[in-house]
Amino acid sequence: MNTAQPTRSRVVIIGGGIVGTSVAYHLTKLGLTDVVLLEQGSLSGGTTWHAAGLIGQLRATSAITELIKYSTELYATLEEETGYGTGWKQSGSMSVARTPERMASLRRTAATAQAFGVEAHVITPAEAAEKWPLMRVDDIVGAVWLPGDGKANPTDLTQAFARGARSRGAKVLEKTKVIGIDVVDGRITGVRTEAGTIECEIVVNCAGQWAAQVGAMAGTTVPLHSVEHFYVVTDQIEGVTPDLPVLRDQDGYVYFKEEVGSLVVGGFEPDAKPWVGPYDIPDPFVFQLLDEDWEQFSILMDNAIIRVPKLETTGIRKFYNGPESFTPDNHFIMGQTPEVPNMYVLAGFNSTGIASAGGAGLAMAEWIIEGEPTRDLWPVDIRRFAKFHSNEMWLRERTKETLGRHYAIPWPNHEAETGRPLRRSPVHHLLEARGAVMGSRMGWERPNWYAPEGVAKEVEYSFGHQNWRPYVNAEAQAARSKVALLDQTAFAKFLIRGEEAEEALQYLCTADMAVQPGTTVYTGILNDRGGYESDVTVTRTAPNEYLLVTGSAQATRDHHLLSTGLAGRRVEIVDVTSAYAVLGVMGPNSRDLLGRLTKTDLTNANFPFYTSQEIELGPVPCRATRVSYIGELGWELYIPTEYAVTAYEYLTDAGEELGLTLVGHYAVEGMRLEKGYRAWGRELTPDRTPVEAGMTFTCKLGTDIAFRGREVVEKQRQNGVVNRIVSVTVDNPDVALWGGELLLRNGEPVGFVSSGAFGPTLGKGVGLACIERDHVVDKDYITGGSYQLDVAGELVEAQVSLRAPFDPTGARMKA
DSSP: OOOOOOOOOEEEEEEESSSHHHHHHHHTTOOOHHHHHHEESSSTTTTTTGGOEOOOOOOOOOHHHHHHHHHHHHHHHHHHHHSSOOOOOOOOEEEEEESSHHHHHHHHHHHHHHHHOOEEEEEHHHHHHHHTTOOOTTTOOEEEETTTEEOOOHHHHHHHHHHHHHTTTTEEESOOOEEEEEEEEEEEEEEEEEEEEEEEEEEOOOGGGGGHHHHHHOOOOOOOEEEEEEEEEEOOOTOOOTTOOOOEEEEGGGEEEEEETTEEEEEEEEEEEESOOOOOOOOSSOOOOOOOOOOHHHHHHHHHHHHSSGGGGEEEEEEEEEEEEOOOTSSOOEESSSSHHHHHEEEEOOOOOOHHHHHHHHHHHHHHSSSSSSSGGGGGGGGGGOOOGOOOOHHHHHHHHHTTTTSSSOOTTTOOOTTSOOOOTTTTTHEEEEEEEEEEETEEEEEEOOOOTSOSSOOOOOOOTTTTHHHOOOOOOOOHHHHHEEOOSSSSEEEETTTTTHHHHHHHHHOOOOOOTTTEEEEEEEEETOOEEEEEEEEEEETTTTEEEEGGGHHHHHHHHHHHHTTTSSSSEEGGGGGGGEEEEEEEEEEEHHHOOOOOSTTTTTTTTTTTTEETTEEEEEEEEESSSSSSSSSEEEEGGGGHHHHHHHHHHHHHGEEEOOOEEEEEEEEHHTTTTOBBBBBTTOOOOOHHHHHHGSSSTTOOOOOTTHHHHHHHHOOOOSSEEEEEEEEEETOOOOOOOOEEEEEEEEEEEEEEEETTTTEEEEEEEEEEOOOOOOOOHHHTEEHHHHHHHTTEEEEESOSSSSTTTTTTTTT
């Protein structure tokens, strides 16, 4: 029975699937009860009703895994609270491997699970057969068993969430379609339905595959696209019992779930089938399916029969083909939109909506109430995307690949193939001519490594050392011994100018920003919890102007961070990313190379480390900033785009007799880990502070100048911390580190590797790891143990240190 539509509500949620009702439930549970939820049809009538209901806890990061763990705990108790059954059953789940490569992936999964506090066990084919007697096991090499996983009924969960929200005062309106959103002075003032306008302060877009349409009503970007997604329900099968675990055979692209004595058989075929674009969904489309497509499903059915031979003689009761919304990177979309501050989005769940809804609904509710995330949500933060990500042509191709990658082996450094190339440096063609093998970041093509003449420009993916290793080693050795050229154009760059620029940045940044023009500062930007929202390099270019440089992936996020943090100040923020190419000249011969092209005095006396000057490079005007992310003498050259090709030609011509080598990002990664340099999103996260990261030297604690998060940093410095970032090395040169490996101290799990690579100068594996305990982690604790890493199930001896393994004093940069 529908409630009358109110004329005002503090929060309006658009979308009555499991996600929207979870947000309503959690908002009201946290005390915000002035909530209206609008559903165009009936609750769960979009994607929720035809979801398979699998609940798998483990995800790529600890923070997102914690959200799913919360979901399982909530689903187990929700019926008791609301009186509405949820169908939750902790049946466990099992993933099997047909190949040694898949088994290596599953062993890495099991190790990561231990690091994230999820119970997981590597088991033999015989043990797998005991748990799943109908399964063929003579062609598998092993499996991983996760007993805490399970399944639930999506429609019942949705109704339970709705009942819980209503019981605390929320209004749930079905058959109420949103036809418009009113935006005044950049903020939403009301949501229009066919029954009138609801004035509101906050809108939460939980509209599933309609989220792009709803977002467009307010001028916001929500990059998702619907893809046809299939499963069948079989006739009843003897031996299929209620306690049968969820089974995944990812090498065959299929999963199996018990349902009332039958099997639900579905999967993620490698060549997916996009549905209509996000703005072309038929209206109405409620509790509807798409046409059967047995040809598209055949690869799944053929593989299902291989795994469960009894299916060959079992009938099919129902074929489900329901559209599911997928995002460009296979992670869902959450958070405050950068375009409109009082609109939030929670959508695009890539077939993980049932598992994610409980935890994601809680995190979204906390974000709304607190005004910022209460935990590290960067992997799903909407600000990881830019406007181009919502281009329909680009999205259609990319999301087709996204679904196809869902069950593919998650190779280290795998690069997407579709939607490329899109953004290119002015010297892109010149780098390709020299053998550049490109990767992509935020749409930018960037050189990962350079294939010598006669070597195929292809990556042979592996969990061991990949085929590019010797060529990357050579690049790094050239950078350490001679001189290297790096294309760093993809950096995001912002001018911050105005009479209050210094004052505003002083509070936003951990480092002292009251520096002389021509000074460059490396600084963190923290939240109120003292965690890293970003780390950036800032150059004061004039009394009232700064140039802020950040990572390409952080472009949207950091622009929004600056816009919010500097709001109300007499400050202007200008995105100048496309105005400048950036060429890094690094290595012992870098001063010699630049000295051949400029009259500027490059000595330490005139051009010390962390300073910046406008120079002429031959005929080319540019800004030279003396910094280095690889730990060598060097400069980043900020060159107006139209001069970039000319600058490149002058540098390469002059550098030939000095041994100039083109270097890609794989070599940079290995060198920065040898130096122990932290990276945002891995070592520096919204949950990790400068004390925990070992970065208090970037904080102006020796002054009385306030900065955001300072109180937390000072308290931790005084009392100690329970987790700490450390450098880790492995002497065995055959061991490849990629990140995610379990770290053990005296045989006990204590953390995980956040970034790993082969140290090209050290000649062995190197990385950064986070030690996490329930007590203070200090120098004595770190140095007082012996360490091992679990690398795909193999325990290898490791060394842990608070100091960088290579040139810990930084002498080479300041030569």
